[in-house]
Amino acid sequence: MNVLVINAGSSSLKYQLLDVDTGEVFAKGNCERIGIDGSFIGHQERGGEKERLVVDLPDHKTAVKHVFEIIDGLGLPVDGIGHRVVQGGWYFPESAVVDDEVLAKVREVAPLAPLHNYAEADVVEICRELYPSLGNVIVPDTAFHYNMPERAWRYALPRDVVDSLHIRKYGAHGTSHRFIWRAVQEFTDGACHKLVSCHLGSGASLCAVEDGHSVETTMGLTPLDGLIMGTRCGTLDPATVFYLQREGGYTVDEVDTMMNKQSGLLALSGISSDSRDIEEAAAKGDEKAEVALDMFAYRSAQLILEMAEAMEGFDTIAFSAGIGENSDDARARICAKLGWMGVRIDDAKNAVRSDEVREISAADSAIRVLVVPTNEELMIALDVQEKLA
Template sequence: MKILVLNAGSSSQKSCLYEITEDTLPDHFLQLIWEAKVDWTHQQNVVELKVKTQGAILKEELEAMERSSIITHMLNTLWNGETQVIEKPSDVDGVGHRVVHGGEKYRQSVQITPEVKDAIAELSIFAPIHNPINLEGIEAIATVFGEVPQVAVFDTAFHAQLPLAATVYPIPYQWFEKGIRRYGFHGISHRYCADRAAQILERDLQELRLVTCHLGNGCSLAAIQNGHSIDTTMGFTPLEGLMMGSRSGSVDPGILIHLLRQEGFSADQLDEMLNKSSGLKGVSGVSADLRQILAAISENNAQAKLAFDVYIHRLRAQIGAMAASLKGLDVLVFTAGVGENSPEVRAAACEGFEFLGLRIDPEKNANSPKDQDISMPDSTIRVLVIQTQEDWAIAQECWQILR
């Protein structure tokens, strides 16, 4: 069965093609046939497309146009040019989509129907940056592939069993009854990393207390016990929690009331500020990209250093909160763009827990290993760097439903 995956984010569109059979389905990863990435933020008015197969690589810079047109162009490379891996669109048996917000109704992956599409659209009010983008991908697939079965894999589903104490906000209960609650996000990544951690350590996942740190442009933590998420940092929207690339994370809501009353801010202005002009970008004045922050620090940029320090302070505080929810900690996992590739962030975060006996190996950490334990043999807590495979997790879900 050929499964195509579309994983749409706020700054990129990742896509890949797998061929899965009963005989070849492994526990954790299968080689890609085709993979593509669109970078919407490559340059002003320019979109970068990279396509890779086992025998060819394509790189293009495209004039910025409607996202759906770029996605269609990307998909056409599946059966055209040097990157051709199938004869025709009908060779694809199913398509899996990462959908950020599934609300209370969708607690597991489902095949997409008109009802599901309507629900994803309605839930855009909770995830205005992400759900509309996810819908664009669904519509683009329908245009290019016709009636091919599509599956929605929800980022919120892994957190569906959060206990009420971690779910309910301390506001009038009537709002909880209307759906205002903590949902949590990055669930596909958190779930994959928990499963992979157990494999790497050769331990039963049910026995482990894990904190998984998904640190990318968006950042979140999950406290995982008995294989289930029992606490997480993102909440009603993907804006809550950790400091992120351009998102603020949690701030005093009184600040927002003050800006509304005293500075005349509109709701749209607050949305823009909190989601696109805050976080590392807002504090540093340099960039939302941690690599550029670190480069600025090397040039003695004090504001960039402050942004990094705030980022680490909040990361340590939230790791501590997750460990408290677990009543202990066996494994700390770093994943996603920053978590996998920044030794500086891992070292600084772990330094805050040396009092618990956590010790990482500086040499292993510096080499940015993937799917490895970077803690010292005598560390009381195992520290893993795991390359998250959201696309593979989505493909597995799609295969399970469509077979």
Template sequence: MRILVINAGSSSVKFSVFDMDTQTTRFKHEIEIGTIGFKATLAQIPVALVEAGETRIDAIGHRVAHGGEHFRDATLVDDDVIAAIEVLAPLAPLHNPPALYGIETGRIYWPNAPQIAVFDTAFHASIPACAHTYAVPQAWRKAGLRRYGFHGTSHKYVMERVAQELKASTRDLRIISCHLGNGASVCAIDRGVSVDTSMGVTALEGLVMGSRSGDVDPGIFGYLQRSLALSIDEIENALYHESGLTALSGLGNDMRRIETAAAEADPQAQLALNVFAYRARKYIGAYAAAMGGCDVLAFTGGIGENSASMRRRICDRLEFLGLYLDEDRNSSVKLDGFAAPQIQQPHSRIRVIVTQTREQWMIAKEVHRFLSVQADKRPDQLPPAIPVAVSAHHVHLTQASVEALFGAGCQLTKQRDLSQAGAWTAVETVNVIGPRGIIRSVRVLGPCRRSNQIEVSATETFTLGIEAPVRISGDTADTPTLTLEGPAGRLQTNGLIVAQRHIHMQPEDAKRFGLADRDLVDVAIDSPPRTTVFRDVAVRIDPQFKLEMHIDTDEANAAAISHGGDGDLMLTLCHARLTACKPVRNIFITTES
């Protein structure tokens, strides 16, 4: 399959042709918009492809900056999708309109090729409410005001490339990805998913950029209107086009020129460098705190890839996190052949990696995946409905913890078998004690595990007074500590989680659904009188599993599903149906020949 990727930006149009069968780039080109306008520039794409002999195009992928809340995955373009992208254009005025011109070009010159929109915001759809919610009136939030984030395809590529370089799973890494260029953003990627990012409802928030301001006090709009009689349009235009490095340095947005001027004692250029580095370092520290640590700091984008001096400035004073930069490695970075060199000292706890971003390649991969999934959907082989079970709070214990809580030599007493093979409820219960409150008589489930795990609902974390991460069962690293109380004693242990909603399935079921282990899917649960859609449901695959979706009591209440709530896994009369798939597999990237 040959995929044409069109990335229509605010000042240039980048386009490439990828052969997905050989995993190679057949053609790559960029045209500056200049004075001829978007339509005339985009009309040069078919001419350039014909001249290069690239006349076969099987599908077209378009980079679309803003997908709002609706578009969480690659999407087949139709009239409704085009209308939705137009509605979102005010949130990305520099990027969504050019993308629409690109889609129009694809329809004109390749009318029979499917066109797929790939959204910058989609990778950040996993950001939790505490990170994406603005503290503004509810009416504004209902109108769509929230953090969306951008550069999603770049951050996703960085995540996968880092995992490949370290020969690790993305699920085992906490990555802070810094895309530094004319547009700049930082992303916190916790075990394979984006959990926060510096850009917000628009691409204006966050880091200092080439001509964009990044973070400013929102009160400036009223102040500037009153003091300088500036209109909202004038202020917004200045924040997008006349701010950032351009405003600070007085020399434009070219980092090389600014660094040269700073070395020649230009105070404005020096200030520009210091503000740029300080803002990036501040976000890195914040995201390390948000994730409870950091394993990898990655740099990409024009500045991140090419400015050793800026990488050093940003990494300065991060030794408290265990980051120690190697000056020689940093100054000798070479990125030929999509290399991803590590530039930290041997004893540095945090790995520091530099890599080229490959947004167009990621778009091609998303298009290929989307079309492959669509091709696998056969009406005569519909996957089965998924039974839904509700799990209330419960505890898994090690044998040592059982003895500490219930007495030396104690063995858990089986009460009844659960639906998943080998799992059962025990007669024993414990009290779960937090700094604010207690949850009493929490059921212990068997058999014993290698580490303790306490599963509660999000509401119950407020009862306990502890913030718990949303995790897949078994992932208890860096989780909060609390107290368990049994008849024979107490113990302090980590392992408190809010279990991520998930679906157990056997390999045969996964094949029928077209899914892989740890994929994230959207699921609709019909529970009259309502249908509730749960997003980011994790897929768990094992030959011993029985097909079943597990949700907790909070989620059951949201879907109006009745449940016992006594700690057992209670099968309901409801069934779930798959509505969308967003794979987050640990895909290793094939380097081009």
């Protein structure tokens, strides 16, 4: 079954056409700067050279049309479309075939992720309009965390407020954490039962996965909570918001921008939100860069133990996403901070780069440590296959 996976953002649209049964990726790309001057499509076929197609992309509808023109040119059938949806809200404990009611619910919960859900709903609607014969499936990032225990998702706020405004921990990166669990199970032949899944990238979250079920995660009502990230501050005293407004004179929108786009590794290092730049600077003796890396590892180790508590122990850690997969330095720093509890990695194994799942723990490690390249697109495509079968 060939599935077109679409991931729409406020001004971008990623796509990938793949065969669910073989995992072969026929084509993938990204429509950039939608509605902004200088728009283009970066396109790649069957792992070949990347092309930069300069095209006018005034809106998402135009971008979708271009994507289908590109896909049609491959001469391959498209059997279904899968859409990544950031926020499923209080409606979706699993992926869902799109109908009018489902689409309305995606829009209803959009205030929880306004930069993403509105664009995602628009693109789903466009696909239904332009290609009515194709089935569409939404795959919410929050679905994997929907059935966490109440002790994990409920906030200690007045119940009438929480219930009327649907305030709870929703989490994010659920599709990635679900794939990571699946890959770990295959790699360990089912030996893993309590996994701390570490999706560490520009956006970062941890998930406690016990026998395939999410029982705790670090992101909360929004993706701002939890770990220090590229430009997000992560968890801090909520009264900081009030203080910034009262004493600093910042508006709500300014605080929102500060905490989501001007904080995190960018603010700590004063250099970049990209850990590669920060690692390079730290290696040259930059003290702020070193502090940024140390704080990222310290906070990660702290929250790994929070995930472990949710499962009353853990047998495996899996590192994934941009930093988790590619930074041997970040993995080494985090595991070193867990050394007191017997976590050990093999430095030679940790230094290896690979697109395959691999083990980096030392022979005497109390916890198994893996690196798992994530594949959210495949996970989405598998859901499309299941729902449209």
